[in-house]
Amino acid sequence: MLKSFKNIFTFLIISFVIISTGGIFCSCKSQTEPKTINMFNTRTNKIEKLDFNTYLEGVVNAEIGEETPEEALKTQAVLARTFALNFLKNNKSKYKNADISNDITEAQAYKPSTSSKIKKAVKDTSKIVLKCNNQYIKPLFFANSGGITATANEGLNLNSDNYPYIKSVKSPETNENSSSFSWTATISKNQILNATRNMGLSLANVSSFSKGEIGESGRCKTFIIGGKEVDTNTFRLQIGSTVLKSTLIKSISVSSSSVTFTGNGYGHGVGVSQEGSIILANQGKSFKDILNYYFSNIKIVKE
Numbered sequence: 001m002l003k004s005f006k007n008i009f010t011f012l013i014i015s016f017v018i019i020s021t022g023g024i025f026c027s028c029k030s031q032t033e034p035k036t037i038n039m040f041n042t043r044t045n046k047i048e049k050l051d052f053n054t055y056l057e058g059v060v061n062a063e064i065g066e067e068t069p070e071e072a073l074k075t076q077a078v079l080a081r082t083f084a085l086n087f088l089k090n091n092k093s094k095y096k097n098a099d100i101s102n103d104i105t106e107a108q109a110y111k112p113s114t115s116s117k118i119k120k121a122v123k124d125t126s127k128i129v130l131k132c133n134n135q136y137i138k139p140l141f142f143a144n145s146g147g148i149t150a151t152a153n154e155g156l157n158l159n160s161d162n163y164p165y166i167k168s169v170k171s172p173e174t175n176e177n178s179s180s181f182s183w184t185a186t187i188s189k190n191q192i193l194n195a196t197r198n199m200g201l202s203l204a205n206v207s208s209f210s211k212g213e214i215g216e217s218g219r220c221k222t223f224i225i226g227g228k229e230v231d232t233n234t235f236r237l238q239i240g241s242t243v244l245k246s247t248l249i250k251s252i253s254v255s256s257s258s259v260t261f262t263g264n265g266y267g268h269g270v271g272v273s274q275e276g277s278i279i280l281a282n283q284g285k286s287f288k289d290i291l292n293y294y295f296s297n298i299k300i301v302k303e
Contacts, residue, residue, distance in 0.1 A: 061113035073121035146265025
């Protein structure tokens with residue numbers, strides 16, 4: 001998603017050893033990886049039969065790219081595998097005769113890879129997935145946390161009780177060490193009126209615009225527009241997630257014709273920060289360290 005984000009922003013125990021971060025690494029018997037997968041390619045409108053590892057390599061390439069430290073690539077490979085197996089087990093592709101697609105409204109991005117680094121990351125994490133309560137987790141990730149990750153409710157309007165492995169944690173990104181830490185967006189009042197209209201809200205004008213409810217990580221859960229409360233996640237999607245890059249809003253200023261926002265981070269903020277994983281990998285953290293840092297109550301399972 002670090003690479004694909006601009007095309008949008010949407011996963012029993014036989015033996016184990018405790019790893020250094022306090023997580024559990026298990027060797028468990030569970031669902032078998034398929035040898036091949038039928039992926040509908042939205043670029044060609046055709047189904048491609050791919051070796052499963054070849055598919056994972058393409059996902060890692062599309063979502064984070066080879067110019068990434070080895071342990072961050074391994075982190076992304078485990079996320080990709082967990083997502084794919086969770087999808088195959090619990091979902092059906094909307095594309096006829098396909099197991100999955102590269103449509104990011106349904107699954108993960110995909111770009112064919114010839115990178116030896118990516119191939120090695122997929123091979124070195126072979127059959128490793130993430131589970132909580134013996135079920136695949138929904139392995140959420142995004143580009144940049146702005147310094148702190150979001151709860152499931154803050155970032156995606158999910159019931160946090162259903163995602164016990166999601167937590168809000170401080171993340172190492174800053175303006176100095178990451179490319180998507182801070183941003184400014186100026187949005188016309190006409191765009192705002194159109195967005196709120198699409199949300200079913202009738203506003204005569206944008207006479208005022210301010211922060212409403214603030215969540216645990218400091219993200220805005222609601223905006224107050226012309227005296228009316230609006231859900232920020234829905235509003236962000238209506239405006240465009242590449243315009244209003246996050247809901248970690250630092251300031252809002254209103255002019256006669258527009259509203260200007262400053263904020264930190266890029267993406268919904270839930271789960272693993274990709275730029276954070278790169279920084280942690282450069283600090284010497286392993287993919288297991290990174291996954292256990294961003295998630296809680298997970299088991300790193302070799303199936």
